[in-house]
Amino acid sequence: MYAVIESGGKQYRVAAGDTLEIDRVEAEVGQPVRLDRVLFAENEGKFSVGTPIIDNALIMAEIVGHLRGPKKVTFKMKRRKGYHKKIGHRQELTRIKINEIKL
DSSP states (O other): EEEEEEETTEEEEEEEEEEEEEEEEETTTOEEEEEEEEEEEETEEEEEOOOOOOOOOEEEEEEEEEOOOEEEEEEEEEETTTEEEEEEOOOEEEEEEEEEOOO
């Protein structure tokens, strides 16, 4: 059994026992999280497709930890003008573990 969920504008394929990193969720480590934006689900060869989400579908997960992603560096420059600028960014992430998929 697996499902496709949406979180933070991104889509993830998850199954029970998977660990993944999503955009920061404001909750403490060890707290349960309910993800209800389920777009697609497969259960024993039967497929459920949402329009856009599946009603009464729920993913139960647990927060494993909070972290920051790798640093992305952007360098802006205009030639012959003496202008250059270096900008960095690190995305705030939350690592979650999928416990169960309820359809």
